[in-house]
Each structure stands twice: as C-alpha cells, then as structure tokens.
Amino acid sequence: MMTGVAMESKIIIAIAVAAVVVVGVVAAAVVLMSGGEGGSVKYITLAPKDMKANLASGQIDAYIAWEPFVSDSVVGDVGEVLMWSDEIMDDHPCCVVAVRTGFLSETSVNGTDLTNRFVRAHVDATEWMLDALADEAGANYTKLVEMAVQFTARNESVVKAAFVHIQFGYEMGSDFEEALKKFTDMYIDTNMTTEEKLDERGYESVSDFVSSYVDDFYLATAPNVAESATILNPDRPIKLGYLLGDLHQLAQFVAQDKTVLGTDKSMFEKYGLKVEAAVGAPFANGGAEMGGFAAGNVDIGYLGAPPTILQHLNAGIGTKIVAQANSEGSGLVVSAGSGITSLSDLENKTVATPGESSIQFLLLKIALEREGLDLEIKT
Amino acid sequence: MQILRDDSIGILGRVTGLLGSWRRLFLGAASLAVFIALWSLYSAWLHGDWPFAYRSWSQPAEYIPYPSEVLYAFVDSFTHRDPFTSLYMTSHIYASLKRMFFGFVLAFLVAVPLGLLMGRSANAEAIGKPLVELFRPIPPLAWVPIFLIALKLFWGPIAIVFLGIFFPILLNVMFGAKSVDPVLIDAARTLGAKRRDIFTKVVLPFTIPYMMTGIKVGIGVGWMCIVAAEMLGAVGGGVGLFIYNMAYQGTMYDRMYAGMLVIGLLSVLTTGAAGFLEQRLSRWMGMK
Numbered sequence: 001m002m003t004g005v006a007m008e009s010k011i012i013i014a015i016a017v018a019a020v021v022v023v024g025v026v027a028a029a030v031v032l033m034s035g036g037e038g039g040s041v042k043y044i045t046l047a048p049k050d051m052k053a054n055l056a057s058g059q060i061d062a063y064i065a066w067e068p069f070v071s072d073s074v075v076g077d078v079g080e081v082l083m084w085s086d087e088i089m090d091d092h093p094c095c096v097v098a099v100r101t102g103f104l105s106e107t108s109v110n111g112t113d114l115t116n117r118f119v120r121a122h123v124d125a126t127e128w129m130l131d132a133l134a135d136e137a138g139a140n141y142t143k144l145v146e147m148a149v150q151f152t153a154r155n156e157s158v159v160k161a162a163f164v165h166i167q168f169g170y171e172m173g174s175d176f177e178e179a180l181k182k183f184t185d186m187y188i189d190t191n192m193t194t195e196e197k198l199d200e201r202g203y204e205s206v207s208d209f210v211s212s213y214v215d216d217f218y219l220a221t222a223p224n225v226a227e228s229a230t231i232l233n234p235d236r237p238i239k240l241g242y243l244l245g246d247l248h249q250l251a252q253f254v255a256q257d258k259t260v261l262g263t264d265k266s267m268f269e270k271y272g273l274k275v276e277a278a279v280g281a282p283f284a285n286g287g288a289e290m291g292g293f294a295a296g297n298v299d300i301g302y303l304g305a306p307p308t309i310l311q312h313l314n315a316g317i318g319t320k321i322v323a324q325a326n327s328e329g330s331g332l333v334v335s336a337g338s339g340i341t342s343l344s345d346l347e348n349k350t351v352a353t354p355g356e357s358s359i360q361f362l363l364l365k366i367a368l369e370r371e372g373l374d375l376e377i378k379t
Numbered sequence: 380m381q382i383l384r385d386d387s388i389g390i391l392g393r394v395t396g397l398l399g400s401w402r403r404l405f406l407g408a409a410s411l412a413v414f415i416a417l418w419s420l421y422s423a424w425l426h427g428d429w430p431f432a433y434r435s436w437s438q439p440a441e442y443i444p445y446p447s448e449v450l451y452a453f454v455d456s457f458t459h460r461d462p463f464t465s466l467y468m469t470s471h472i473y474a475s476l477k478r479m480f481f482g483f484v485l486a487f488l489v490a491v492p493l494g495l496l497m498g499r500s501a502n503a504e505a506i507g508k509p510l511v512e513l514f515r516p517i518p519p520l521a522w523v524p525i526f527l528i529a530l531k532l533f534w535g536p537i538a539i540v541f542l543g544i545f546f547p548i549l550l551n552v553m554f555g556a557k558s559v560d561p562v563l564i565d566a567a568r569t570l571g572a573k574r575r576d577i578f579t580k581v582v583l584p585f586t587i588p589y590m591m592t593g594i595k596v597g598i599g600v601g602w603m604c605i606v607a608a609e610m611l612g613a614v615g616g617g618v619g620l621f622i623y624n625m626a627y628q629g630t631m632y633d634r635m636y637a638g639m640l641v642i643g644l645l646s647v648l649t650t651g652a653a654g655f656l657e658q659r660l661s662r663w664m665g666m667k
Contacts, residue, residue, distance in 0.1 A: 044532065044614055053528045191462035192629055287627035307628075315441045315630035356463040357628040377464045379615040 039347070040374035043361075046352040047284070054352060055079050055335050061349035062334040064360040066094065067162035067247045068154050070331035075158045077336055083343070084165050085330035085360070088367045091167065093179045094359060095248040095325035097122055098308045099218075101318035103299040109236045111299075117271040118238060118300055119170075119218040119323050120225035124267050125255035126170045126325075133163060143260070144250075151253045152245040162247055166329035170251075172216050176324060180210045184309060186362055193313045201313060213312065218322045228272025239278040241289045241301025246282075248326040249302035285354070287311070293319050306357045330360050332367075343371045350378050415446050422446075444633040453637040456621070461634070463624040466616045468641065474617040475605055475645070482540030482601055490548035491590060497549075498556025499582060515546045520607040532614050539608035544597035548590065555589025556582055584664060591657035595650050602646040618642055 046054060048065040055063060056078045064085075073079030085092060097119070104111045132140035148159040184206045187193045203209035242249045254260060255267040256275060268275045278298040283289040286307030292298035294317045302325050311317045332351075334340040340349070346368075353361040365375050422445045424431045444452075456468035464471075496503045497511075519542045526535040559582050567581050609619030622638035625631045 045620070046527075050524060050527060054532075057528060057531070059528075059532050190465075191459075285627065287630075290630070310628065311630040315632065317630070355628050356624070377466065377616060379470075 040376045041346045041368055042348065042350045042378035043353050043364075043375055044350060044378050045355050048354055051333075051352050052076065052078055055333065058335070059350075060335075060352045061338060062332060062340065062346060063352035064330060064332045064364045065352075065354060066330045066360065067166055068152050068158050068245070070165070070333055071158045071161035072154065073333050075155075075161055079333040080336050081331045082334045082340060083332045083367065084328070085332075085363050086165070086167075086328040088363045089179065091175055091327050092359065092363065093176050093183075093305050093324065094327055094329055095246065095302055096305050096308065096321045097170075097300065097302055097323040097325055098293070098319045099300045099322050100293050100296070100298060101320060102296060103238075106236075106299075109233045114233060114238060114273060115300065115322065116218050116221055117225050117228075117232075117273055118268070118275075120222040121255045121267040121271050121273065122251055122323055122325075123170050123219070123222050124270075125251040125260075126168050128260060128267075129168050129251060129254055133168070144254070147253055147257060148247060148250055151250060152247050154245075159247070162329075165331065166248060167327045168251065168325070169327060170219065170323045170325070172214055172219065172321070172324050176327075177210050177214055180214065180305060180309065181206050183306065183359070183362055184210060186365075187306075187310060187357070190356075192357055193310055197313045201316060209313070213309070213320055215320045215322055225271060227270055230272060231269065231274050232272040233274050237274040237276040239297060239299045240275050241278045241281050241283060241292050241298035241303065243286065243289065243303060244282040244284060246302070248329055251325055252302055290315075290317055290319070293317055304359060306359055306362075310357055330363065332364065343367055343373065347373060351375075418443070418446055441630070441632050444636065448633040449636040449640065452631075452633040453640055456634065456637055456641075461621060461624070462631075463628055464616050464620065468618075468621070471616045471618045471621045471638075472641065472645065474613070474615040475609065475619065475642075478537050478540050478605065478608060478617065479598075479601055479645075479649070481537045483544050483598065485537070486541050486544035486548055486597065486601075487594070490545050490593070491552055494549045494552025494590075494593075495556050495582070495586065498553040498586070499578070504553075511546070511549065515550075518607075519543050519604045523607055523610070536608035536613060536617070539604050540601045543600040543604035547597035547600055548593035551589045551593025551596070552586055555586035558589075559585045587660060587664070588657070591653065591660065595653045595657070598649050598653060599646055602642055602649075605642065618645070 044060065046060070046063070048063075048069040051060070051063040051065055051069055052073045054060045055073060062082065063079075070081060074081060099115050099118075104115060128140070129144060132138065132144040135141055145156055145159055145163075148154075148163070149156055152159060154162075184193070188195060188206070198204075198206065198209055201209070203212065240252060242252055258264055258266045258269075261267065261270065263270070278292055278301070280288070280292050280297060281301075283292065283303075286303040289298060289301050289303045290307050290311040293301065294311075294315065300322075305321070308319055308321060312319050334346075340346060351364065353364060355361060361375075368375050422443045423429065425443050426445075456471075458467075460467055461471075493507065497507045498504070519539045522539060522542065523535075526538045529535075530538050563581050563585070564577055567577050572580065605617065606619035606622055609617035610623045613620040618638055618641050622635055622642070625635035625638060
C-alpha cells in the first residue's frame with residue numbers, strides 16, 4: 001500500500017499546499033467582504049421576534065416591524081422610534097380577516113351564515129376594544145391590557161405603549177381599497193406578482209381584483225345578525241387562524257373570552273358559533289397561515305393583507321377579505337443613542353424588515369423613495 | 380458508521396466490459412426520463428390537462444408545476460433579477476457557495492485532527508464521544524435563532540453549515556483511524572518506525588479514503604442545511620433564501636422548485652469534485 005519515503009513527503013506537501021490555498025482564499029474572501037458600497041439603505045430579512053436582540057447586539061442599525069415588536073425595544077431602552085407607520089401612510093391597512101371560499105360553500109354547515117356571524121362577533125369585539133381604549137381609567141381598559149398581556153406574553157408597559165399606535169377597526173372604506181391597490185401595483189412593479197396572474201385568476205385589472213377580493217357583504221349584513229341561544233355548529237367548529245402574539249389581532253382573543261360580556265358566554269358563543277384554533281395556529285407568519293387556508297385547515301383567519309393578496313394571485317388559494325382588523329401600528333426603530341434622527345441618516349446603514357412582501361417593507365420603501373434613497377439587500 | 384462505496388455501478392460495469400459506461404449512461408438517462416414523465420403526468424392530473432379530462436384534486440394545481448415551467452423558472456432566475464431580493468441566481472449561488480466554503484474549511488480543519496485524535500487515543504475518545512453523541516443528532520435548524528444572535532449575521536449561517544459537515548467528517552476520520560490494521564503498525568514498528576512515523580506513514584494515509592467519504596457525505600449534508608442557514612438574515616442572498624422567499628412570500632412554486640434544482644446541481648457538482656479528488660488521491664497513493 002505504501003511506497004516508501006516519497007509517499008510521505010508527497011502527502012506532507014499536499015497538505016501544506018492545501019493549507020496555504022485555504023488560508024489564502026479565506027483571507028481574500030474576508031478582505032473582499034469588507035469592501036463597502038455607497039448610496040442606499042441596506043436591508044436584511046429577520047423574524048420580528050429576533051429584531052430586538054439583533055438591534056441590541058449591533059448587527060442592525062434599525063428595523064421596521066409591527067407591534068408589540070416596536071414597543072418591545074422602546075420599553076427595553078434598546079431602541080427609539082424614528083417614525084411611526086402612520087407618518088408614512090395615514091391609516092394604512094395592516095391585518096385583515098380573511099375567509100376561505102371553500103368554507104363559504106361548505107355543505108355540512110351553512111358556511112355563509114357562520115361567516116356572517118363571525119364577522120358580527122369581530123365587529124362587537126373591536127367596538128368593545130375601542131370603548132375600552134377610550135377610557136384608560138375604566139375597568140375594561142384594565143381587562144383589555146390583561147388580555148393583551150396574556151395573548152402577547154409581554155408585560156403591561158409594553159402592551160400599553162403598543163396600544164397607542166394601533167388603530168383597531170373593521171370598516172373597509174375606499175381608503176382601504178386604494179391602499180391595497182397601491183400595494184398590488186407595487187407588487188406588479190417588482191414582479192412579485194404579474195398581470196398574467198391577475199388574468200389567470202379572472203381579474204381584468206388591479207382595481208377589478210381589489211374590489212372583488214375585498215367583499216364587504218358580510219360587514220354590511222352584520223348588523224342584521226341575530227343572537228343564538230344554541231350553538232349552530234357543534235360538530236363542525238370554525239377553524240380559526242391567527243399569528244403568534246400579534247397584538248393587531250387581539251379582537252379574536254377578546255371574542256373568545258367568556259368574561260367580557262359578563263354572561264358566561266363569549267362573543268362567538270353569543271352568536272351561536274363554536275370556534276377552535278386551527279391546526280398549526282398560532283402561525284409564525286401570514287405565509288404559513290395561507291398554507292393552512294390552502295390545505296383547508298383554516299376557515300377564517302386574521303393575517304396581514306400582503307400574504308392574502310400575493311398567495312391568492314400567485315398560487316390561486318381561494319380566499320377573500322371580509323373585514324379589517326386594524327390599521328397603522330408599525331414603527332421604524334433605530335438603536336438607542338445611535339444619533340440617527342432622520343431617514344437620510346439611514347444611508348448605508350442596515351435595516352431589518354420582515355420580508356420584501358410585508359407592508360412594513362413597502363412602507364419603508366415608500367418613505368425612503370420620498371427622500372431619494374433606494375432600499376437594497378445588504379451584501 | 381456505514382462506509383459508503385460505489386459498488387453498485389461497478390458490478391454492471393464489469394459484466395458488460397467496455398459497453399459498461401454507455402449502459403450506465405443510458406440507465407441514468409432512463410431513470411431521469413421516467414421521473415420527468417411521471418412528474419408531468421402527475422402535474423397534468425392536478426391541472427386537469429390531457430390525458431385527464433377533469434381537475435381531480437381540490438389542491439391548487441400550482442403546487443406541482445410542469446417540468447417545463449420549472450425549467451423556464453430555472454433559466455429565468457439566471458436571466459432576470461428575482462422579485463424579492465433583486466438579485467440574479469448567480470449572486471445567490473455565489474453567496475451560498477461562500478457559506479459552504481467557509482463552513483467546509485472550518486469543519487475540515489476542526490474535524491480531521493479531532494477525528495485522528497479520537498481514533499488513535501482511547502482517552503480522547505472517552506472524553507469526546509459523549510459530547511459528539513449528544514450534539515450530533517441535534518438538527519442544525521434548532522441552532523438557527525441563537526447562532527444568528529450569538530455568531531452574528533456573517534458567521535451564524537456558516538456555523539449552521541459547519542455543523543452539517545463537521546460530524547460526517549469527524550466520524551469517518553475517527554472510524555478510519557481506528558480501523559488501521561494492527562499488522563501494518565507492527566510491521567512498521569519492526570522496521571524501526573517511531574510513533575511519529577507510524578502516524579504520518581501508516582495511520583494518516585490509511586485514513587485518507589475514510590476522510591474523503593466523510594467529506595462527500597458532509598458536503599451533501601451541508602447543502603441540506605443551507606436552506607435553514609439562509610432562511611433568515613441571509614446577507615447578500617443565497618439559494619436557500621431564494622427558495623424560502625419563493626415558497627413563503629411569493630408562493631411561486633415553479634421558482635421554488637428551480638431553487639431546489641440549483642441546490643441539487645450544486646451538491647452534485649461539489650460532491651463530484653470531491654469524488655474526483657478522491658480518485659486522484661487514491662491513484663496517486665497507489666491504492667488503485
């Protein structure tokens with residue numbers, strides 16, 4: 001097997017050469033890596049739950065996310081809010097209530113009627129929250145904070161700070177549709193979806209798509225929904241999708257709470273609904289929840305508007321938007337004491353976003369474009 | 380630890396002599412063709428296209444696009460910037476290769492000496508084995524959140540790949556160093572070899588084929604980890620990030636499969652290169 005001394009020296013030489021090459025390439029790569037560029041704001045994608053820690057460790061200079069991930073850093077003295085999302089686009093859409101079209105035509109129960117009742121409970125819960133928030137000295141405010149603490153696993157001060165910038169609401173006005181049109185246009189501009197996909201789903205234009213995808217039938221008829229003494233769907237509960245600890249979606253938590261009404265019945269039960277968390281809920285992000293819709297595991301769900309739009313168009317997942325859950329409530333956070341006081345200070349800095357299709361990313365892009373800055377992936 | 384050797388094709392090759400390599404090529408092409416044909420049929424069934432008259436399933440047909448659509452998306456990813464990161468596939472490949480390279484170099488530099496040590500010293504094995512057995516089965520994915528924060532955005536993803544490559548190399552080298560024929564060592568000793576000589580002239584050369592096997596398996600596992608490593612916080616993109624974005628943000632499944640195809644091809648190319656190196660090494664060392 002071995003052929004004497006020559007063998008040994010060959011091996012040693014080979015190892016030495018390999019080592020030199022390896023060290024050389026590593027060194028060259030490190031040198032190449034450190035070369036900087038100029039002219040724009042750099043972004044990376046991070047899960048909102050990881051943003052605070054990355055801001056604290058100096059990995060990123062700023063991030064844009066939804067509540068409570070904004071107040072998390074502010075209350076923890078890690079970050080300061082440079083700009084709230086409503087300063088970028090007033091009353092911009094955020095989370096919505098979506099229903100699976102397959103559920104509407106469900107035969108074992110009356111899917112349309114159940115959806116109508118669900119929307120009514122959502123409206124009641126949202127109004128209860130708005131009333132509670134209007135009076136910070138009231139017992140209901142304390143109760144709401146308690147529920148929010150439980151749902152988000154945050155402390156009271158984070159939750160209270162977060163409430164200030166979230167606009168809960170269910171109405172889907174013309175501003176809402178206009179904003180969705182703008183977002184869809186931006187998706188088409190960047191090829192996240194295409195005109196061909198619109199056509200494939202049977203829509204003539206962006207506005208045709210938005211006006212039929214946003215279905216306000218259920219909101220319009222919600223006031224006519226009657227209470228029910230019995231549960232109408234005992235054997236076929238509504239499978240509810242929602243995101244992990246997303247404060248924007250607190251309405252579903254309130255609607256499930258049996259103590260809010262003081263009648264031992266939750267708002268869902270008041271209207272005869274049995275509601276269960278869907279398999280996989282709480283979901284980590286809207287994309288995963290759309291997967292639940294596609295698989296038929298979710299009947300009605302709370303999630304951000306972008307994944308419903310993109311995945312409906314791109315993958316043909318049968319959903320529609322039946323109500324809003326909130327507007328506003330996101331913020332651009334910079335690290336505390338960083339000296340960043342304006343958007344232009346962000347030039348060449350690294351900002352974390354939840355992903356290119358998120359509303360937060362679109363808003364950041366809109367805000368930077370106004371300052372003449374580009375948003376580019378960090379390299 | 381199983382040692383992987385390529386005997387299956389060798390038998391056919393020997394039987395058919397010179398025609399062997401053609402036959403192998405034919406069989407390889409045939410298996411790919413059958414796979415693509417079955418895939419096309421399944422897609423057609425989902426889409427309700429010919430030869431199926433109706434849409435057979437409630438799942439969106441986009442889940443399994445046609446092979447041609449995936450091929451188109453594959454080519455498109457090289458000629459057009461991807462809609463999310465605005466990068467070309469070449470940039471993604473560069474970013475992934477860089478991570479693989481750093482992960483591999485680190486894993487190699489740490490695993491080979493450790494494996495030799497644990498293979499030749501009973502004490503070292505007794506010390507190292509419990510840790511290896513404890514950490515080996517932990518999926519690299521489980522480390523993602525903490526690596527990203529503790530090791531930062533550049534080294535975090537590399538560390539994930541490192542973990543995938545590290546254990547196969549370590550275990551193979553250890554196994555190789557352990558299984559050196561004692562007769563060889565005795566023979567060397569009889570000829571007056573010192574401990575150092577035995578190590579450099581007997582143990583090390585004997586271990587190299589095992590090490591190469593470890594490298595080939597490790598590179599494969601490394602590519603498996605790349606999606607997990609690049610899902611979040613991937614600076615400068617990456618094929619894993621591309622796949623993640625196409626699946627979760629865009630539901631552009633044709634592009635997602637195209638990204639998978641890229642990973643598969645990269646893995647074939649890199650393990651192929653390692654295999655080539657292995658052949659060269661063993662021929663050079665006079666083992667074939």
